[in-house]
Amino acid sequence: MLPRIERRRELDHRMFYLSPVLAVALTIVTGFLLFLAMGYDPLQGVFHFFVSPLLSGYGLAELGLKAGPLILIGVGLALGFRANVWNIGAEGQLTMGAVAGGGIALALWGVDGFWVLPLMCLAGILGGMAYAAIPAFLKARFDVNEILTSLMLTYVATLFLSMLVYGPWRDPMGFNFPQSRMFTESAILPVVLAGTRLHLGVIVALLVAVTGWVLMTRTIIGFQIRVVGQAPAAAAFAGFSRTRMIWLTLMTSGGLAGLAGLFEVAGPIGQLIPVITPGYGFTAIIVAFLGRLNPLGIIPAGLIMALSYIGGENAQVEVGTPQAMTGVFQGMLLFFLLASDFLVRYRIRLQAPGTPAAARAEAPAE
């Protein structure tokens, strides 16, 4: 019997949207087995990973804090993915946004003014955009694969940040630690929920998600993005410019990633340090797909992935699991999502290899 893979005739839309739910369920079940195999109490493990962070107000605030950047970046990436533009380097754009916006904060250190923060946000957006402009230019002009360029530039960006905080931007009073001065009051994002770290960024992220949804479903720009992604020849027929879509989507995703980076340094961190993100730029790729590349779907997807960060830390404290658990859970989730998506689109059929009719007594079942 040879297994054969066949494309399904019609896409089952219900299954298409159920597939992320299935992936989450499978991740929890597999996580249970994994805890068991590693000798932890599986019930405790699953409880502390997935449930207990949701039981306190502080935990929920932390969830929003971590979901914010994931949603912000995920929405930008989803626009690109819809147009078949694969920006894998959001992590680098995030870093450059933090550098640009953080640079403003350091330059205006001690300056008081309501305009400092907006200026930093603008710089953060422009920093991310400028960094995404490199793969955009290379793709639009020379058809260079943006997956490779954007990914490779990520490592350049993190090294550039290290260079700054180990070198010229290091805090002169900081006992030689590789970190900048703490930002002053007017360069720090206001907290929206007293007693927590939840800052304005999460509200911006929700607004961006809603705007992204309106853009994709109601405007000609969203329409063009979808056509370019689904049927490039039809886009050429309609006269939609592929080059324009490359620039538009990379600028949007780069700018949003840059803003997310600025929110991290102007929010919970409050200064520039060598590592400013636990991989939000990469995790946001999973978020975008988990949210079905739909800006509204990305909101719950961002919350789920945020839970994996918090749950990982929580389980580390409460059950003593290793730190790598977070990555393992995120990886499993992506794996199950891709597998479910594959089975939504294709079916696997067991079928005997061809034999002469004379040799077989009965017709094979369909």
Add this chain to the structure above:
Amino acid sequence: MATAMNGGDGAVATPRLELRGISKKFPGVLANDRVSLSVAPGEIHALLGENGAGKSTLVKMIYGVLHPDAGEMFWHGEPVTVPDPHTARKLGIGLIFQHFSLFEAMTVLENIALGVDDATDMKSLAQRVRDVSRAYGLPLDPHREVHTLSVGERQRIEIVRCLLQSPQLLIMDEPTSVLTPQEVERLFETLRQLSKEGVSILYISHKLEEIKALCDRATILRGGRVVAECDPEKETAKSMAQMMIGAELRTLSRRAPRGESREARLKVKGLNLEADHAFGVSLKDIGFAVAPGEIFGIAGVAGNGQTELFEALTGERIAAMPHDVTIDGKPAGRLGAAARRRLGMCSVPEERNGHAAVPEMTLVENFVLSGYRRMKLLRRGFLRADAAAELAGRVVEKFNVKTPGTGASAGSLSGGNLQKYIVGREIVQEPGVLVVSQPTWGVDAGAATAIHQALFTLAEKGTAVVVISQDLDELLTLSDRLAVINLGTLSRSMVTAEASIDEIGLLMGGLHGMTEHQPAHGRKGGAHVA
């Protein structure tokens, strides 16, 4: 072995192939409903039906690609099941698809070797290819690379590949749709010779005149059922078409010839365009002009620059000079597709799914695709969903598109219905110039008539229409004047009513001597506005 078989043994010959009560269900449709059919040895049997009537499903079941849900198949009177194409070939069934599956960069011989089940060494295979091609008048050089061959020659590869297996039943799916008249005649001779030698042929076509000329019997399918079996010689093309679509055929109403020499709406002059990929065709010094109300036909065998010409006309590829293409007096050569649409040019590409329409999108969204500018469907960048839905609904109604609603995805419509929708979408935009490529490719007779009528009506209102088609009959019906494209060069334009089929056929086949008697034919084309 098969080629030596002879027709009848005894008074009543056992049919070579017999189907009894074959049914096949797909989700939502009964593609074949108790279809029975028999093909005698040496018989040329026509399978006729509209698109979606179940012809391809039936053929795929005979060839083992699909499996029937019910019914029996008999081969020489013995019940058989055909689990896969390999078994079908072993039985002696050969199938020649409408679209060839050949590797362009490989030689004829290598392509044939890939499709032959029993492994043989190349030398003896080459000899067998030569023998078969000589025996059946199918000249073919085994060592030529496929991309250098014409469509007719490519089809010969497929036929030779089939004949090498000594089939007893040859199934041909719309084989003449891409051939020149001369090539069609030649193919028929081969088929008649095969039939004399006892090979049965199941011939699928929608060209009723051909069926009358070639076939001994015809089975007509409609909605998955056999509705009639007839002797094509005793029927008229019209009577068969009526059985096929189950209703009176609308006849085309032709308008009176228009007045002469109004300013041409579309002018093409000295258009050159380099091929953009290895197997593309470069356009050389193309020139013609189309007057208001005129239908201008561009004939030619596939792959002679039609795709490139379509792209150059519509702005999907941009020409070198502004005056290479002029729309209503405005130079458009350097403009893209969107800008040319603004000047009043609409178009219908050959490929429905993925080029003229986005299959996953709804009919409303597909209206927006080409119509949002001319029909003003934007308000400050936002789509006016109501207005788009209303227009899409108007197209569905006016052009009789069968669909559950305008919210259905374009990909869910049958070929003919989607084509009616796409042509209708451009027509309701009241274009000044309409460029249409293969307007009725793979479309059933009813839809084809409707599309032709719509093009006539549009021209009557003063639109200049360009029809690029490989179907010569279609162009003879539609166009006022026509020209032939061959290897990227356009012949002089001829008034259709005075054109000789022989000359057109020769031009299609690439006899350039004919055109050289007309110096600068391309540029002059514009002067003969009918």
